[in-house]
Amino acid sequence: MAERSNPLLQNSARRDCALWAGILAGPVAFALDEVVSYAMTQHSCSTGHVIILHLMGLFALCLIAVGATQAWTVFAKLPEQADQEAGGVLDRSRFMAISGLVLCVGFSILVIAQAIPRFLLSPCD
Amino acid sequence: MTPDPNISEERLTHVEVEHATDDDATLHQRLDKTWSDPSGFIGWFKQVNHRSIGKRYIVTAFIFFLLGGSLAALMRIQLARPENNFLGPDKYNQIFTMHGSTMMFLFAVPMMFEALSVYLVPLMVGSRNIAFPRLNAYSYYLYLCGGIMLFVAFFLNIGPDTGWFSYVPLSGPDFSPGKRVDFWAQMITFTEVSALAVAVEIIVTVFKMRAPGMSLNRIPLFVWASLVTAFMVIFAMPSIMLSSTMLIMDRLVSTQFFNPAEGGDALLYQHLFWFFGHPEVYIIFIPGLGVVSSVIAAFSRRHVFGYLALVLSLVTTAFVGFGLWVHHMFATGLPQLGESFFTAASLMIAIPTATQIYCWIATMWGRRPVLMTPMYWVLGFFFILIMGGLTGIMLASVPLDLQVHDTFFVVAHFHYVLIGGAVFPLFAALYFWFPKITGRMLSEAAGKWNFWLFFFGFNMTFFPMHILGLRGMPRRVYAYPPEMGWTAMNVIASLGAVLMTVSVLIFLANVFWSMRRGAIAGDNPWGAGTLEWGTSSPPPSYNFLHIPTVNGREALWDAAPNQAIVTGLRTDVREVLVTNYLDAAPDHRTEFPDASIWPFLAALATTALFIGSIFTPWAVPIGAIPVAITMTGWFWPGKEESRRRKATEKWAEEEA
């Protein structure tokens, strides 16, 4: 199969790293954004640098985009026959790639939801 | 036979060695001899197989549920009348603290996570025992000793009295002199060490001991739930151990972690507590989701709809569950913008839960699920959990939260979530897996009485508490004046508690009766699809005569007509197959330790250290000596084991 000879799919360490990046990017970005922004709120109030909070949200979204790209790269190269339910390496990779993509979408919605109040409230409220 | 293409033939051959020709009876004898744990009084303390320890966890946690329930009954008697003198304020403080702490730390987490996972996960992944079996036994004894310590303190009138979260400054040295809070804090240490140990065992069992063919995308949903919970335990528990240890140190050796007057920070305690405390709710709840998925699949006779969505919901809930803790602190005057991040996350976490509910409904859609007792509990769970979830969404909004903070509205909400999320799935699990554990069926008729009385009793007890909360009744008050207008709702709540008590008594009678006279279950009474149903009920000492291989998500339903088995594992020692973590391809064989008294002795030594350190810091260095001795005994290899290891090493050198 042409796809099987694809270097990304053949190199199991690279493939699995890309798949894990897709799965973990969303949760890690969300956690970083929430904790750092929460800790920076007081600082933003005292210095007036609200932009830091916006940048943090943007950074989180970029991180998620990187993870999603990794997951997509593997997903796009998987053969069409790869079946999420079957027990082969490529089948399992498909399962992980889709998981990564869905998690990236889900967590980006969460990061956006957390970004909205930054436009509506002042850090000193 | 269609062998699973994913099992490397080469590796299987490597495992397939000398005993492949044994017939089943001889194999049974050999395996039984090797895997049976000693019996008798002393033998009981030496047992390390996951089924014995799992059963002990189930029974012990259930006893704590009964004790916690009895304390709740005392509270309901007290609150049934205004200005009641049945319990004084001091006793009431101790009782609600003991009730909350027992239910959360000694019942809900040990039952939903440790007990069910320890018993079921090795069977579901097709393994002969749990990883680190001695650690497993140690974890159980530690948990037991922690629970006994707490109740002994309570009966000696030195039970904790500062609420299940023991906030500072109330629990600090100035406002709570004496040893009451220290017993609470040390109980935390006991239960958390034991939960952490089990979490490590479960993660290793799931990642390294799955039957060949059970790749990541075929793991049963209950096992996924246990795995996710185990990771949550590993990230959440250190936070509470840290805060309770800092609290003990503030109290015992005058550190000032939480004393603002000396540069400490009282809010730090709340942050540390809730960073654990909120995920704790999910630690209790996620295994229940795994139970629900298993029961629905079995009774709908089909694969669960949306496996991927269900797995991702579990994973998302676990991650987001760590991002909500500040919503327990909305009333502490934190910046509004900071709070809003947690409000957003608190609202969003409803999405994965809703997704799961849709998947379960879709699984049942058009299939007319068989309505037997486990399904009743699952349907009850839907109703109760949705109610609790709705009030949770209400509480996630800061203005409403401030209004009803510390009222009975909150008590109603968390009982809907905890009892809906843990107790209903627990009963579903007990009815579902009782036949596997004991070999006999529970009575269906008694099961239905058990369910309906509990369902009505529960709603009668806790629904009126919403109204009480909205009418301003604070929680943790031992008496209230008659003119407040709270009496009628409190009477209804107390009558509901009577119904729940009767229901639990029916369950106990059902268990004792069925253990002796229940219908014989057979291997797979429900026709379910996961691996635990592929062995006898109760399972033999070695779990599976042949380690199975897996051809689909429901291993038994999807098995090929002549599904491959793993052969060639040694039968004269406790040898198990280790597989790789993503694809469950056979990797190597390893030997598990035999039964041993050392984990029990190590747990006793650890108990002495923990209890001693309530009274003097010297207990830590001095108590470490017996702990070190017993742990050395634990890891010291026996003569036979040394001989075998040396032989293997020699062989490896020669090969090299």
Ligand code: HEM
């Ligand atoms: C079985 C029936 C139960 C009844 C009748 C009951 C009753 C009560 C009552 C009346 C209170 C409030 C006391 C007050 O604030 O004055 C309370 C508190 C509490 N309950 Fe329950 N409960 C039951 C089961 C459970 C379960 C299964 C759990 C956990 C899994 C649980 C966890 C708690 C917690 C954490 C508190 C808070 C304790 C505190 O304020 O420190 N309860 N319960």
